[in-house]
Amino acid sequence: MDPLKIMLQLEKVNLHYKPIISADTQLVDGYEVSAYFQENDRMAEPLDWFFEDASIPDDFRLELTHYIYRKSLEVFEEQNQSKNLSIFYDLRLLDSDNGQSLLTLLESAGIKGLDLSKIIIEIKEAHIPERIDDIRKFTTYLKTLGIKLALDVERRNGSLDRLAMLAPNMIKVDAGFLKEDSLPHLFQDVHHSLGMLSRKIGAALLFKGISSYNQLNYAWRNGGQYYQGSYLKQAQTGFVEDDCCQAKLNADFQNFVMFERKKVKAQLDLTNRINETFKTMLPALKPGLPYDEMICSIGKYCSDFVFRVYICNGEGIQLSSNAEKNNLEEWELHQEGRNKNWSWRPYFFENIMRMNVEKKGILSDLYTDIEKTELIRTYSYPISETLYVFLDIPYGYLYEQDGLL
Template sequence: MDPLDIIGNIDDVFPYYQAIFSADKQEVIGYEVLGRIHLNEELKSLGGFFLDKTVPDEFKQEVDLVIIEKALKKIVSTGENTLLFINQHAEILLDDKEEKILKLLLQYEEKGLSLHNIVLEIAGTETLTDKDSFINLIQYYKTYGIKIAVTKISGTHLSFLAKLEPTILKIDVKILRESYEMSTHEDVLHSISVLARKMGSTLLYENMEASFQLQYAWRNGGRYYQGYYLHKPSATLVEKQYAKEKLKGKFHEFIRYEKRKLEAIQRLTEELQEKVQTYLTQLRPGAELDEWLLGLVTPFHKQSFRMYICDEDGFQLSSNIVNLDGKWLAQQHYLNKNWSWRPYFLENIMKMRVDRKGILSDVYNDIETKEPIRTFSYPITRNLYLYVDLSYEYLYEINDLL
């Protein structure tokens, strides 16, 4: 589509609205404003126009302001108390010395618009050259009560995001469709969700096209959801209850699955704990730990591929007892290695010391095998802690453990 055709028919551009839903009330809490144009008797998206780097920024801003004003006029005329997400590119916003977007918003504030309902959805932060000036600009917009959302997030500029302190982080879940890189993408998304929690930002998962993406968002701290799976963009606003029954039904489905998974984890934890406790009577003070572990492999032969013992500070007191092609061997070079740097290691030591029972870890990728595993840890004594790594093959065979 020729940009000059759009500029020449600028009166024919108008907003489309895609609803955004909340997890807590399962209701519409806002809309993202998207651009459309009637051209040659066809309805066309303006997404390509705004993303085209050959189109002058002045053209983009001129068209954008027309779309935004029509959206603001609609919101004010209907009296809707809803969030309005307005797309802005970081560089264009920074170069707007005349503050055209802010002046337009202030103009409609006089007509009844609440600036607290405006969310500037910022893209392009990863390529900003003058990040300090942009942070100052965003702080200035915030003084008017305007909220900030950041989209197109990558793991390479998380420190900048922390300085920006956005109200909302938008995470694109469509990458989860690329199953061959699923685990890598999930790790990146998890890192972003952890950052959001520490910053106090709300997570909005966008581009949902399937149930499993909604489930991922629900399970990983998503408060807001957006995508074709819930609502396709349209020229009209929808009822707040538009997808309430669908969301409630899906949430019940997800909750049943998580409960079943937690029950399976609890059963396995109790089973592993019972096996260890049965064998503990054979551990005498001053016993050789490698010898004791080699005796423990029999009850764990089908479940584990590695086990070892550490003290309360994370120093390894035994060899790694590993299953290599069906034979259990002691790898002595692991003696005296320290694992206290691992996430949750010392926290779990304290839990085991207080509760006097074992802990089954979440699924994580093993450093050596690179495969998903779980680790069962158990307090043998106040200063001896057993670690049993459960193999991927075993977890795969048991429903709800991966």
């Protein structure tokens, strides 16, 4: 589509409103505005590309931006809309007029009585320059007007330092990368750091692009306070009922809770089972037994649900070899594991302290074993005040048990 054609026919640019749903109330909390161009009876075409094409002159993009802002603000004012209004602003346009025309427009809307605390200016993290002093001045002034700032993090390896410096009110992340046949827990670390940052700076986490039950579940499990996407509600030319998604979300949330309870129960049952096994097994082992003999005995005792056993001290140093079960279900010793340091593993020392205090074993989260390249869990148990045995549980066993994957 020719950009000049669009600029000459701005009256054919229509606004669509994508609902933003609150996890707290399951009600519509606001709308994100997007622009579409509709010529005659043809299907409306989204204009997102218009703002991404750097070859389009800045004055074109600036004019269309202000047209969208003016029109959306007028609609909200005319309909006395009480919800939040989220509108995108391209930071790359700041060089054109230092954002003055946008600020003038917003200040004018405030003078007319529009509640500026309901306005959310959305910017993209990818558009933030290395030197962000001018951006910080711009966003800081927006906040003095009561306007909220949303930061869309399209790159999952974006700079957390720059996000923290801008201190947005909302961080937007895309759930669209998660395919329907994916296992959501494999990607938990992807947004863990963003979730931690959002809590520290008091920002809400919004998951956009939710097009499936699986993606909604991922957003729910990863602390999403707001949801957006076609699975809930498509963008509309008008506003929707506040409770349009409430029944659907309530039903899905109930399923999520039931599934999580089922998983927790399965993990507790397995943990208790292994704890009871160790209470019976350890007293039967001879005192002073060499570590390698001990892990072979433990492996044989737990052979139906374990494929690798080893012993570490409280500093993370492996004191034994690896006892591993081969394809013939026989246990073998692999010396190369001895003296390795596992203290770098996440939660290692936290788990050591928990075992010392609670005097019982701990079952890990799912993770991918480097050597076998398959999902496993590790069970760790304190066999003395300074020694800890680790049992790796294979994917095959976890798959057969309900709730362990």
